[in-house]
Amino acid sequence: MKRLLVRLAVVIIAVAFIQKVWAQTIQKVDLSTAAFNYIGPDTLKGLGVGVGASLQKDSMIFLAIGDKYLWRGCNGKWVQLGPSNGLNLTYGAVISLAKTESGDILVGSFSGIHKSTDNGESWHLVFSKRTITTIFRSRTGVMFAGGGGIGTGIYQSADNGETWTSGDSLLSTPSSFWGFVELPSGILLVASENSNDYPNRCEGIFRSTDGGNKWVHSNTGLPNLNVESIAASPSGDIIYAVTYLDGSCYSTDEGLTWSAVVMDASAPKHGGVAFVSPNLGAYIGLITFQHNSLYQSTDKKNWKAMSISGYAILGIVQLDSVTLGLSTDDGFWSMKFSGTTDVVESNPTLPKGFALSQNYPNPFNPSTTIQFSLPSRTNVNLVIYNTIGQKIETIVSGELNAGTHQYVWNAGKYSSGIYFYRLETNNFVQTKKMLLVK
Helix, strand or coil: CCCCCCCCCCEEEECCCCCEEEEEEEEEEECCCEEEEEEECHCCCHCCCCEEEEEECCCCCEEECCCCEEEEECCCCCEEEEEHHHHCHHHHHHEEEEEEECCCCCEEEEEEEEEEEEEEECCEECCHHHEEHHHHHHHCCCCEEEEECCCEEEEECCCCCCCCCCCCCHHHHCCEEEEEEEEECCCCCEEECCCCCCCCCCCCEEEECCCCCCCCEECCCCCCEEEEEEECCCCCCCCCECCCCCEEEEEECCCCCCECCCCCCCCCCCCCCECCCCCCCEEEECCCCEECCEEECCCCCCCCEECEEEECEEEEEECCEEEEEEEECCCEEEEECCCCEEEECCCCCCCCEEEEEECCCEHHHHCCEEEEECCCEEEEEEEEEEECCEEEEEEEEEEEEEEEEEEECCCCCCEEEEEEEEEEECEEEEEEEEEECC
């Protein structure tokens, strides 16, 4: 978050002077502590059933739970989705989950890819050639699927997952793909991991600058070419990757080079997952049972252990503006932070003019950050509109100090689509467009 300004107005009379200090009150989430609660299916609590993947759509949460197919939860009530819904899966195992641009749900498994257009009530098989370990939607709406096993590669779909084509043959050598990220510049990165049976085939991280058509190795600085997870900040200024048994790494040059993430000496170098929230910091979850398994960074440099141990972290997802969902070896847990508090930041840099920034991330689900700058104290209205011009929510209405302001909008109760946010002051009016994709 940008620092806000201290403006010094100095009037010298003989040897005396007066200082005028500008400061701003902003809202922040208290990330120092969090409450952990089990929110998965009660029938599976304490049975040691792992949650390998999770996905949120509107008020629903979808969980891939061990060999027990897919579970859908809404308002604390859970139902199992399986063969009776057309979800016929080898071993009953879901490996990956994703949403298309139109809001359909895709499941990756040992059987390929299944698709549902009705929130999981019914499914049909759209791809059956390979095991699919990860699925990802790009900002352009193109879906990417990564295979598991030698000779699988990466597949693309431009029609919301109905049909798939294979891509660059370079990607046929890794064993399994475990995650994509897309940077604001359009650069794509994908992490791959090798099975122990083929020690010479691990390939690390691949990078594409042409929308996923061609890929090149991007492993400079990686201590291990078995990469189990990758995540990037909304601005793309830092990317995290978790390796198998050699710790985690970060990149500040769009994935060209990598450096080691430094945690406390007691942190094990187990594999795990990386996750970056637009407003709740960065996280690395480890597959360990005897140590702290979740680490948090709020400044991109220093990491602290969260008070959770005894559970291996297998996945992380953001549920709302103050809550993360943790997929573990023993079910699904929430990690909820304290609500927003008013914090006064001084010694900032006063903006030279009014400005409304593009929200980030964009597209988003379900939360996004809106930032604007004020050169002087003024009345402000920040309002959200739908595509037919209806006002659906007021984010800010009142007088604000000069400075740069950030607000997180949680659109969890709204449907996918285009929305507009409009900033109005006494001397400035601007509107920008954003895309909610669930």
